[in-house]
Amino acid sequence: MIIKIKEPFNEQYTLVIDSDMMGVDVHMMSKAKVRWDFTVFKVDEKQMEVRLVLLDHILLDANNSLLKEIAQISQLFTKMYDELHLLLDHKGKVIAVLNKEIIAEKWKQIKKNMERVIASSPDISGVIKMNDEMFSNPQKLKDGIENNEFFTCYFKNVYDIEIPYNKTDLIQFNYFNTANVQWNLNVNVSENTANFTQISYKAHPLYMLTKGFYNRAYSQFSDKIDLSKLNTKLKETGEYYIEGNTGKLIKAVVKKSEEADTRLYTRMTYTFMSEKVYKDVLKQKPKLYEDELTQKELQEIGTHKNENIYKIYKGKNYTQEEWVKKEQELWEEYQKSKK
16 A cells, blocks of 8 residues: 545644663753644645644753753754745655745844854854755755654655565664664554554664674763673664545654663654644643743653653553553544544
8 A cells, every 4th residue: 555645634743752862871861842733735646735834842851951952952943944835745755945035044043143152062063054055955955854853753664655565775873873774674554444544664773783883883982881792772663543534644653762781772752643642642641741841840850760660641650561552552542532
């Protein structure tokens, strides 16, 4: 089967990003929320005209003050793309940027605001130069937009390709973004009904990771940990729920993990929700999704008293494995309620 967006629609989407990274002696945990308004104006066999408007981009939870500073800088740069008018193909690739002049004008203002902090943050000057180059190279601008988390979550591995399929020529970075890896990707139809289609995918390295990989990937930790004793496990999984008659994405959950050692790992979960799903989630656990937390609240929430507890729902404690099963049950109940 081939999944495509079949007709115009408007939907509000929410992405919640949970991140847990341990870099030997530095532990960073965070939860961020991004909201968009997404409109598909026109659809034909080859392309779609769409508008994407950023509604919210906030840090909900963090255990490290540095994460809050990084989030503030990131939010400044994302303002450049807070309104996009695009032509996309059905894979979500950018064919044309229809409001390039508006984006360029926003970048001039952002650049002006950022130049005053270059002295204290030299790395920012490199980011400014990179963004300047994008406007002299149309393909770089398209690539920058496609790297927006909306597009990487919405269309990734699922749209406009015959499913099931297996791909073994996928080259992309590990999740520490330090070394290239060749991946084996498997995508399958888990369930297909009149109301929705569930697509599942799994990805892992195609070949055994070599000594060269370990040296490239973790060289910055070599003075703190014995690289020869590392045994990295890299994997990514995705579950997509797509409305049958429109091809509109209802919900997606993508999990990425890189486990090199108990002291060296990164884990990320991307939960992408349509407005109906998001409102249902808010009824269950409103506090962590509604408002940006104060610094005091961030510090209090950043450390779990019991590491075995992954979620608390209606007064009951769940391990991560138990919560995955419970979340699936809640999703099935939601689907039944729509019928």
